[in-house]
Amino acid sequence: MAQSRTRHTHTRNAFTLIELLVVIAIIALLIGILLPTLGSARRQARTTVCGSRLQQLSVGLTLYQNDFPGHLPQAMGPLPAGGESVIGALFGGKKGTLPFYGINEIGAERRPLNRYVTTQDIAPDEPGDPTAPAFELEQFRSPIDKGLNDTGLPIPGLERAELMYDFLGSSYTLNDHAPDTNPYGDEYPTLVPSGGGRMPQIEQPTKTWVIGTHTIYNYDDGGDRKQYWFGTKEIRANLAFLDGHVRLGVPVAPDQTPATSDYTFLPSTRWLDRY
Numbered sequence: 195m196a197q198s199r200t201r202h203t204h205t206r207n208a209f210t211l212i213e214l215l216v217v218i219a220i221i222a223l224l225i226g227i228l229l230p231t232l233g234s235a236r237r238q239a240r241t242t243v244c245g246s247r248l249q250q251l252s253v254g255l256t257l258y259q260n261d262f263p264g265h266l267p268q269a270m271g272p273l274p275a276g277g278e279s280v281i282g283a284l285f286g287g288k289k290g291t292l293p294f295y296g297i298n299e300i301g302a303e304r305r306p307l308n309r310y311v312t313t314q315d316i317a318p319d320e321p322g323d324p325t326a327p328a329f330e331l332e333q334f335r336s337p338i339d340k341g342l343n344d345t346g347l348p349i350p351g352l353e354r355a356e357l358m359y360d361f362l363g364s365s366y367t368l369n370d371h372a373p374d375t376n377p378y379g380d381e382y383p384t385l386v387p388s389g390g391g392r393m394p395q396i397e398q399p400t401k402t403w404v405i406g407t408h409t410i411y412n413y414d415d416g417g418d419r420k421q422y423w424f425g426t427k428e429i430r431a432n433l434a435f436l437d438g439h440v441r442l443g444v445p446v447a448p449d450q451t452p453a454t455s456d457y458t459f460l461p462s463t464r465w466l467d468r469y
Contacts, residue, residue, distance in 0.1 A: 237425045240337040244365075244407065245432050245442045247333055251286070251366060251405050252434040254311035264392040266368060266385055266404070267306035271296030280390040282371070286311070287334035287364030289319070289326075292352070297362055298324040302331055305363070328363070336365035336407060336432075338423045346377060346417070358408045367408050372459040372466070373450040375416035382452070382469055384459050397462040399436040406433040410457075413449055433457055 258267055271281035274294060281295045286307030290297040301319040302308050308316060311333050320326035341355040355361035371380035385393050385404060396402055403410070409421040410431040424430045429446040435457075444456045452459045452466065460466065 237338070241424065241432065241442055244336040244338050245440050247336060248366065248405060248407075248432050248434045249440045250311055250333055251307065252438055252440060254286075254307055255405065255434075256438065257310040258307055266370075266393060268386055268390050269296075269300060269304060269306055270390070271300060279388065280370070280386055282368045282386060283362045283364070285364075285368045286331075287359070287362070287366075288331050289324075289328040290361050290363035292361055293324065301326075301363075302329040334364040334366060335359040336423075338407070338432075339365040340421065340423045342408075343420050344417075346415070362408075365407060366405050367411060369402070369404050369406070369459055372452040373411060373414040375450060377415040377417070382459075382466060384461060384465070394461040394465075396436055398458065400439070401456075401458050402436045402461065403433040403457045403459070404436050407431045410446055412446055416450070418448075 255267070259265065267285040268280045268282075269284035270278045271284055272295065273279055281297075283290070283295065283297060284300055284305055286305045287302070288305075289299070289301035292298060299319075302316045303319045308331060312331060314331075317329040335357075336359070339357050339359050341357045341361065343354050345352055345355055345361075347353065357365070359365045368386065369384055370386040372382035372384050374381040380388075385396075385402075387394075407423065409423050409429055410433065412419045412421045412429045421429060424443055429448070430443045431446050432440065432442050433444050434440045441456070445454075447454050453463075
């Protein structure tokens with residue numbers, strides 16, 4: 195009888211070096227493809243949240259104007275040379291860190307739009323104490339806020355701002371002046387008269403922005419602040435308009451242009467003629 199033969203099989207349990215390198219290369223390729231997509235999706239989500247908060251401020255503005263017809267929220271602040279003036283940055287938000295114009299002294303209680311956008315009990319200010327903790331208002335903080343790389347202030351610790359929300363008290367700003375080339379003042383008041391008071395007559399409410407991300411003033415004072423909040427090398431802004439609608443990622447004109455096909459700073463087409 196023929197002798198039976200036993201066949202032994204060997205199971206291979208490990209990758210070879212070449213197979214391992216191929217797997218690593220594939221994973222690296224997939225990561226390279228997916229990361230930009232994930233980053234873009236994350237930026238878009240943050241931009242949308244920013245727009246949602248801007249819409250909330252716009253609704254609050256409507257409520258404010260029900261109580262104060264024809265007026266935008268405005269507060270007086272001290273001027274470096276003495277006296278007081280309406281300071282646009284004080285329209286809403288929390289106490290900031292900039293030690294000028296009352297930014298680091300006038301907190302949430304005295305910023306007029308706040309009571310119209312939150313049901314929180316706003317903690318009272320600590321008058322004259324800029325070191326007192328600021329009352330936080332997340333409605334005024336944008337998730338795309340990347341601050342300011344160059345504030346133009348030759349003061350140690352104030353050369354740049356990590357977040358505009360912390361620096362001025364809000365990631366958003368009011369349309370109170372048109373861009374100019376003067377770093378020492380605002381030459382062209384727009385929706386808020388320089389001494390305060392009612393808005394002028396508005397020619398195009400659907401095109402005139404009223405509250406927006408600080409990036410809308412990127413080219414103000416004759417410079418380029420490089421506020422790339424939207425993840426591109428193109429300056430964009432989220433804007434709320436006087437008729438109540440909000441637009442996301444609006445391209446900002448790369449100079450002191452006060453009006454484009456997307457928006458205008460000006461109450462009327464010939465507004466600058468008076469200056």
